[in-house]
Amino acid sequence: MIELDSVKKEYKEVLEKLNDPELISNWEKLEQLNKKRVFLEKIIQKGEELATIEKQIKESEAIVSAQEDPELVSLAQTELTHLLEEKKKVEKELKEMWAKEKESERSNQKAIVEIRAGVGGEEAALFAADLFRMYSKFADSQGWKMNVLHCRYSDIGGIKEIIFELKGKDVLEKMKYEGGVHRVQRVPKTEKSNRIHTSTATVAVLPKPKKAQIKIRPEDLKIDYYKASGPGGQYVNKRMTAVRVTHLPTGIVVSSQTQRNLAQNKENALAILEAKLLEMKEKKETEKMSGKRRAQIGQAQRAEKIRTYNFPQDRVTDHRIKKNFYDIESIMDGNLKDIIDELQEKLASQKEKK
Numbered sequence: 001m002i003e004l005d006s007v008k009k010e011y012k013e014v015l016e017k018l019n020d021p022e023l024i025s026n027w028e029k030l031e032q033l034n035k036k037r038v039f040l041e042k043i044i045q046k047g048e049e050l051a052t053i054e055k056q057i058k059e060s061e062a063i064v065s066a067q068e069d070p071e072l073v074s075l076a077q078t079e080l081t082h083l084l085e086e087k088k089k090v091e092k093e094l095k096e097m098w099a100k101e102k103e104s105e106r107s108n109q110k111a112i113v114e115i116r117a118g119v120g121g122e123e124a125a126l127f128a129a130d131l132f133r134m135y136s137k138f139a140d141s142q143g144w145k146m147n148v149l150h151c152r153y154s155d156i157g158g159i160k161e162i163i164f165e166l167k168g169k170d171v172l173e174k175m176k177y178e179g180g181v182h183r184v185q186r187v188p189k190t191e192k193s194n195r196i197h198t199s200t201a202t203v204a205v206l207p208k209p210k211k212a213q214i215k216i217r218p219e220d221l222k223i224d225y226y227k228a229s230g231p232g233g234q235y236v237n238k239r240m241t242a243v244r245v246t247h248l249p250t251g252i253v254v255s256s257q258t259q260r261n262l263a264q265n266k267e268n269a270l271a272i273l274e275a276k277l278l279e280m281k282e283k284k285e286t287e288k289m290s291g292k293r294r295a296q297i298g299q300a301q302r303a304e305k306i307r308t309y310n311f312p313q314d315r316v317t318d319h320r321i322k323k324n325f326y327d328i329e330s331i332m333d334g335n336l337k338d339i340i341d342e343l344q345e346k347l348a349s350q351k352e353k354k
Contacts (some may be wrong), residue, residue: 111207120199123188125158137334144168180306
């Protein structure tokens with residue numbers, strides 16, 4: 001059941017933030033806080049209504065238990081029946097209000113996913129392309145929206161680096177365990193001696209920050225425009241549509257060239273930058289925590305080998321839960337549900353035990 005005291009505490013904190021005079025210059029955050037205030041007010045009002053009903057129920061039960069005046073007892077019993085029905089109704093309304101808010105939060109999750117070719121040259125780039133296709137197919141099966149923010153191709157159609165945004169229900173819950181080093185073992189298309197090679201690609205999954213979380217000052221940015229490059233096409237190398245953004249305080253450099261429109265590429269590049277700045281901020285906060293808490297959260301995802309895709313043996317091994325999954329072609333075709341369900345169950349329970 002909802003703890004009314006904690007809701008009131010959160011409401012008080014929201015009011016304090018709304019009283020900040022600097023908030024007037026941040027309309028998006030102001031709108032977000034006002035929306036939260038209205039929701040919490042409704043919850044508090046409904047919670048206090050429930051508390052009043054529960055108090056009246058106790059009073060009616062006391063009269064019935066005393067059994068001093070038969071007529072009064074009869075009235076109290078009638079009132080008690082009505083109050084119990086009213087209590088059920090208000091509890092249901094309160095539960096539905098809370099669930100609707102949480103469902104809205106889950107349905108609007110956003111993540112930025114970055115895939116980079118690792119060790120293995122062109123084969124690694126081809127594997128990165130395969131991973132992108134796998135996640136694209138999985139996103140489609142989940143009803144998520146996908147938007148490619150940046151992509152660099154290899155000479156034979158592989159992907160050196162791709163960054164894309166996913167939006168939809170439970171995006172972060174289902175994608176958060178995909179970050180790390182993915183390893184492939186297979187005979188590359190470029191191999192003439194039929195030898196099995198081992199190549200890698202790295203995946204990073206970053207929550208897309210809300211505008212209020214990360215504030216970027218225009219004077220901290222160096223923005224360069226250049227001609228896009230990539231697989232042929234009449235629009236490639238024709239106009240200065242690609243954007244490179246350098247965040248001067250941190251030295252982070254991001255690019256975008258997937259759109260024909262310069263303004264859209266700039267927006268995409270800034271979205272990537274915001275996600276990287278949020279990751280940096282959270283990493284610093286994690287490093288301040290105690291060793292045990294830090295171990296639970298972890299920050300070595302980019303460097304940790306999490307999964308091996310062994311094509312000759314038709315097997316995908318997830319090293320964190322030490323489990324094999326078979327039918328690799330189906331998995332590479334986006335059928336990740338079994339793997340993700342198992343990861344969510346086992347890795348979540350491991351964190352709870354720590």
